[in-house]
Amino acid sequence: MFFCLLSAEISPAAQWWPIVLPLLAGAAAIYLLLPRPRAYPVLWGAALGLVALMLAGVLLTRSSVFSPETILFWSFSFLAIIAGALLVTQHNPARAALAFALVVLSTCGLFLLLAAPFLMATTIIVYAGAIIVTFLFVLMLAAHSGLSDADDRSREPLLTTLAGFLLLGTLLFVLQRYDQRIQESTQEIDRLLSRAHEAAALNSRADMEEKIGKPGDDEELFNQFNKLFHTWKDLHQRSEQASISWSNIDHNDPRAVEKSREVLRDLVALGESARYRLGWLPAAADVPFSHMSGPPPTVASENIRRDEQGLPRMPADNAAYLGRSLFSDFLLPVELGGLLLLVATVGAIAIALRRS
Amino acid sequence: MVALPLHHYLIVGAILFALGLIGFLARRNLIIMFLCVEMMLQGVSINLAAFARYRGNLQGQAFILFIVTVAACEAAIALALILMLYRRQHSLDVSKWQELREPGEEATEDTEPLPPAPREPPLPHLTPAGVEPEHQPEESHV
Numbered sequence: 001m002f003f004c005l006l007s008a009e010i011s012p013a014a015q016w017w018p019i020v021l022p023l024l025a026g027a028a029a030i031y032l033l034l035p036r037p038r039a040y041p042v043l044w045g046a047a048l049g050l051v052a053l054m055l056a057g058v059l060l061t062r063s064s065v066f067s068p069e070t071i072l073f074w075s076f077s078f079l080a081i082i083a084g085a086l087l088v089t090q091h092n093p094a095r096a097a098l099a100f101a102l103v104v105l106s107t108c109g110l111f112l113l114l115a116a117p118f119l120m121a122t123t124i125i126v127y128a129g130a131i132i133v134t135f136l137f138v139l140m141l142a143a144h145s146g147l148s149d150a151d152d153r154s155r156e157p158l159l160t161t162l163a164g165f166l167l168l169g170t171l172l173f174v175l176q177r178y179d180q181r182i183q184e185s186t187q188e189i190d191r192l193l194s195r196a197h198e199a200a201a202l203n204s205r206a207d208m209e210e211k212i213g214k215p216g217d218d219e220e221l222f223n224q225f226n227k228l229f230h231t232w233k234d235l236h237q238r239s240e241q242a243s244i245s246w247s248n249i250d251h252n253d254p255r256a257v258e259k260s261r262e263v264l265r266d267l268v269a270l271g272e273s274a275r276y277r278l279g280w281l282p283a284a285a286d287v288p289f290s291h292m293s294g295p296p297p298t299v300a301s302e303n304i305r306r307d308e309q310g311l312p313r314m315p316a317d318n319a320a321y322l323g324r325s326l327f328s329d330f331l332l333p334v335e336l337g338g339l340l341l342l343v344a345t346v347g348a349i350a351i352a353l354r355r356s
Numbered sequence: 357m358v359a360l361p362l363h364h365y366l367i368v369g370a371i372l373f374a375l376g377l378i379g380f381l382a383r384r385n386l387i388i389m390f391l392c393v394e395m396m397l398q399g400v401s402i403n404l405a406a407f408a409r410y411r412g413n414l415q416g417q418a419f420i421l422f423i424v425t426v427a428a429c430e431a432a433i434a435l436a437l438i439l440m441l442y443r444r445q446h447s448l449d450v451s452k453w454q455e456l457r458e459p460g461e462e463a464t465e466d467t468e469p470l471p472p473a474p475r476e477p478p479l480p481h482l483t484p485a486g487v488e489p490e491h492q493p494e495e496s497h498v
Contacts, residue, residue, distance in 0.1 A: 030375075034382055037468045056371075061364055073360055077368040084372050084395055088379035093388055093448075100391045103372070107398045110368070114409040116417050119424075123401075126424050131394070131431045135387055138438060142448050146473035150449035153466060154382040164378035171370040179363045279362075294413040304412050309359040312412020325414045326421065337425040344429035352436035354443075 015180075018059035019172050025052035027165040033089035034157040037147075049085055053078060060172065069113060076109035091151050093139050101132050118319040182279045185228075189278075192224055193271045200264040205249070205256045208264075215247060222246060225267060232277060235270055242267050273302035276310075293325035365406035372399030386438050386448045390431075397427055 029049035032040045057074070083102035090096040104127040108120040154160070199211040199221070213220035222243035229236040246263045249256050280301040283289065289296030295304050295312070305313045315321040326334055372395055379392030401420045408416025438448070445452045454463055 030378060037470050056367075060367060065360075070360060073364065077364075080368065080398075081371050081375070084375040087388070087391060087395060088375055088383070093385050096385075096388050097391060100395065103395055103398060107372075107402060110365070110402055111405055114365070114405040116405050116408070116420070119401075119405065119417055119420050122421065122424055126428055127394070131428070134431070134435055135391070138435060138442075139387060142442055147470045148447070148449070149451065149466060149470070150385040150447060152470060153384055155384060155451070155464070157382055160378050160382040163381065164374045167377060168370060168374035171374070172367065175363045175366050175370065179361060182361075293415045293418065294411075297411070297413070306412075311359050311410065314409065314412060314414075318417075322414055322417055322421070325418050329415070330418050330422075333422060337422055340429050341425065344432050348432040348436040351433070352439050 015176070019169060019176060022052045022055035022059060023165050023169050023172070025049075025055060027161050030085065030088065030164075031157055031161045033085070034154045034161070035089065035091050035152050036154060036157065037152060045089070049082075053081060060176070072109065073113055076106045076113070080106035080110070093151060094136065094143075097132055097136050097139060101128050104128050104132075115314040116318065118322055178279065185278050186275060188228065189271050189275050192221065192228065193268055195221055196264050196268050196271070200261050200268075203257065205251060205260055208257075208260050212246075222267075225271065229270075229274065232274065235274055235277075239267065239270055242270070273300075276301045276304075276306075290329055292328035294321075362406055362410045365402055369399040369402035369406070372396070372402065384450050386441065386450055389450065390434050390438070394427060394431075397423055 025048050029045045029052055032045035032048065033042065057078075080103050083099045083106065086099040087096050087103060090099060104123060108123050111117075111120040111123065195211070199208050202208050202211060212222070215222075217223065222239065225239045226236060226243070229239055242263050246260065249259050249263070253259065277300075282300065283297035285298055287298065289298055294314075307313055376392045376394075376396035376399065379395070380389050383389055383392065401423055404416040404419050404423075406416075408414060441453065442448060451464065451466075457463070
């Protein structure tokens with residue numbers, strides 16, 4: 001699955017500009033806004049940044065679904081990105097720390113959307129509550145009036161912006177390709193499934209055969225399914241079996257129509273499970289995984305319980321299940337984390353101690 | 357109803373990561389550099405939470421808890437280090453420490469001078485309103 005994702009040929013400019021356009025605008029905005037002794041007007045950078053954000057929202061995601069969830073997602077992610085840009089470009093370090101608090105809070109909103117309420121609480125307490133407040137103390141201790149080398153200069157603003165946006169561009173390019181492949185494959189499966197459904201709705205064997213196509217033809221439904229399943233061995237085997245049992249049905253059998261419908265129903269079930277397998281890398285079957293953190297990666301994706309949106313079901317009692325996972329699967333890492341905290345406390349005290 | 361595709365969350369995580377990288381490389385204030393690193397961690401956390409959600413598995417969330425633990429340790433150590441560095445140089449500028457660079461590297465110099473700080477408006481000069489009246493020192497009988 002992944003190899004065919006990477007080896008597929010890159011089509012010309014059509015795929016590039018939805019990524020390059022917002023990236024260029026964003027890079028220009030960050031470059032203009034980075035602190036320097038003779039600053040550019042803030043308004044140019046801010047306007048360019050907003051344009052980049054809008055372009056990214058429209059071109060990169062192309063989503064037209066409006067539900068409370070999507071609206072919350074958009075607002076939290078826009079807030080996070082804007083606050084992140086403020087943190088990078090703000091002269092006044094105290095304001096930058098507050099912008100970081102905003103990044104943390106909107107990330108916590110995203111955590112809530114991703115069914116992780118315990119993490120949301122932890123992150124707010126640890127980051128917004130502890131880390132930012134202590135750093136604000138240090139900032140106030142070190143505060144001095146007027147401009148300073150530390151706050152009003154940047155190191156190599158052009159090269160830095162280029163490096164960061166080059167990284168972002170490659171990441172976005174891979175993600176975009178991945179999404180495109182999955183969408184194309186989903187559409188293909190849906191097309192074949194609707195053909196199978198239409199064929200199953202017909203009332204005579206001859207009509208069904210006409211709908212499905214001549215055996216041996218490339219356009220025949222079973223051949224198309226076989227071609228689609230070439231990366232999944234088990235599905236491929238089962239669709240070939242379905243094809244054989246389809247051709248074995250006798251025309252003069254009085255139950256020919258029911259039998260054909262049964263074969264088609266099996267085929268539809270195969271197609272449905274293939275839809276859930278797209279973009280899902282399975283683990284090797286002989287690797288030991290426990291069930292303590294939810295269904296292990298060895299479970300096939302079509303066997304996972306899903307809600308009406310097609311997402312896997314998560315336990316409502318997030319904290320309890322997370323605790324169960326931590327103290328079974330991750331017992332040793334939890335102990336090591338405790339040890340790390342102890343060592344860090346001792347180290348921090350040792351470093352900060354005034355030796356006089 | 358169709359759920360949001362996974363790659364939307366991955367894009368947000370990637371953007372936060374790249375912004376944090378730019379901030380870490382470009383800014384010179386030690387504390388802002390530290391906050392940018394924390395923002396990169398936030399981007400990674402969004403990725404992990406999204407994968408946990410779309411796999412129906414809590415392992416990603418457990419990873420984020422460890423990220424938070426490590427971030428807390430990192431904050432403690434970084435705070436101590438920054439305090440120590442500030443005591444030596446009385447500035448949060450990293451470029452003050454550029455003698456730690458590799459041998460053979462050129463030192464970076466700030467060629468463009470900082471503009472003079474805007475002068476604060478002088479305080480108004482008030483004329484004395486009158487002669488302070490004489491009064492008896494207060495007595496207390498506690």
